[in-house]
Amino acid sequence: MSEAVDNREMDEILQRYGYEKSCIIPILQETQARYRYLPKEAFSYLSENLGISTARIYSIATFYENFSLEQKGKYVIKICDGTACHVRKSIPILERLKNQLGLTADKVTTDDLMFTLETVSCLGACGLAPVLTVNDQVYPAMTPDKAQELLKRLKEEE
């Protein structure tokens, strides 16, 4: 299921950072931007080329919430559950989407790799609460119904 890592693409990223050990975080960010997650195969290639052990890269990748070691869906839905969104009922939106997509707290990506559902602590758009984003596009003042409608639209676009 996992996408093969293209070493030439990795080289491009590495070159941009001059194969510099200390740039491991931006390098991982770009890798994730390219593959939507950090593929396991990228670790050994990065390790060889940067002189950092795979265990250390794993350490960095697991330390930051933003890095994902699991393949993500084509649409990454982030539901804000910061204080403002929470009091304006973000949880029912989350529950509805979970039901619709058949996801749980542990299983966040659909089997067809179309949708990933995550919560975030604050998107910094409290005035628009409750907020969710789909691949960084912001959808303000959501309700469970509006979210379900959005999901339907995304599925139809396919």
Added chain:
Amino acid sequence: MNTEFMVIDNMPVEINGERNILDVIRKAGIDLPTFCYYSELSVYGACRMCVVEDQWGTIQAACSTPPKAGMAIRTNTPRLRKYRKMILELLLSNHCRDCTTCEKNGKCKLQELAQRFGIKQVRFHNTSEDSELDTSSLCIVRDKSKCILCGDCVRMCNEVQNVGAIDFAFRGSKMCVSTAFDEPLANTKCVGCGQCSVVCPTGAIVVRNDTAKLWKELSDKNTKVIVQIAPAVRVGIGKELGFSEGQNVMGRVVAALRRIGFDEVFDTSTGADFTVLEEAEEFSKRLLTEDNLPLFTSCCPAWVRYAELNYPQLLKNISTCRSPMQMLASILKEHHREDEKRVVVVAVMPCTAKKQEAARDEFKEDGVPYVDYVITTQELIHLIKEANLIFTEIEPEAVDMPFGTTSGSGVIFGVTGGVTEAVIRRLSDDKSSFALRAIAFTGVRGMQGVKEARIDCNGREVKIAIVSGLKNADDLIRSIQKGEKQYDFVEVMSCPGGCIGGAGQPVTNRDGKYNRGAGLYNADRMSNIKRSEENPIIKELYDGMLKGKVHKLLHVNYLKPDRS
């Protein structure tokens, strides 16, 4: 200039270049407790056991505070005692507390400090998870439920050994020490040196214990169990059994092994004598042709594994000589080829990586390994204790014949620089005892991680490097590759100080290692045969059993993995 001093518990103590006040405090005869501090590793400051209080009531960790003249601190106040107890209680609250069945029982730092600070109850609910063993490695066993996250193993693996098989993963309450993707240790770049287990304060990383299987063999009447004892064992085992650190108790080890039930007892130093001859010959040949220089030694299995994983292009430079353990084992198995009983060869080693070496395909004949069991010095101590022997009351005995003669050159293999010194003894044309003694002053001796020596060999200057600790080896290889350094012969031992500091030995400190080294040099001095080639068994075997079989029994080709 006046001497600078600081005040510790109302007592002036001189500051003499110490990196931190912890070192000054310990110098003053106060054994401040720590979990995460080792002088050879970087300062981590995580365990907070070494906290001290200054005159304004500020609390700081002694390990990460540099000393300053005039500084006044206290190491034992009610607040500090309370904090230390709290830390211990919290550590114990999510720790598996089945001490009696733990491999580290009696040697555990957490157990010791809980005892020292009188922790009689833990007020918190025990949240420790069921033990999650990683038994994939043949050398060490990991149990995450006993980890206290001091990070000693991580820093040892990265800073001293440059292996980087393990690191911290995740954060907060989910933090743990892990391999990449939580792979079993056997699938990582772990070389099995076991140094992580040396610094682990608890039972989270321990040396694999193979004594149960061995007891079975010992009580089997149809099996002849032959054992060989590595040089470093004789000076590493005594301390825990009632002798001083570094004291050579070989005779007692031999006697104890016989009492335990081993049928024949030999000294791996004999194998080392063969290594010296074979390696010296190989080196002379390479010097003539200038091919594949520098020659790297091959005695240390963790180093061989390290090279395989990280520098496959260097494998052709590594000596084709088997390690002394393997040389003696193949000779022993060959000798007993016609034996009616099943012959089992056991090796008592200061080393964890030898367990892995013994299981390599190169060292098997028809699927049967030359060395059937490798037990560490620590496991031998278990055997001796389990056999109810009082080690101090055992009368020393000599090893068996016909492979019972050894030379001083073979014995010093156990300390960094020993292999080199033995090979120089073989190569030097001047066979006088003066020349022999002078070799000790060429730079081969000493506990430094990197040593250099230059000798004259048939009019050619031979440049030698001796490294212990894989980070030192790695740095040296890099400087050779960059062309900054050039050598003809490089001795590599993975464990700092050589085999005497091996992970299979009881844990010791810098002074302890020095004493163990001195113990081996003493044994060499007291040995009436100094040079390997003067060992009578050598000539006898080359003219006899080894005729036409030198390559088969004494050499190995790491370049082709499935040679056997």
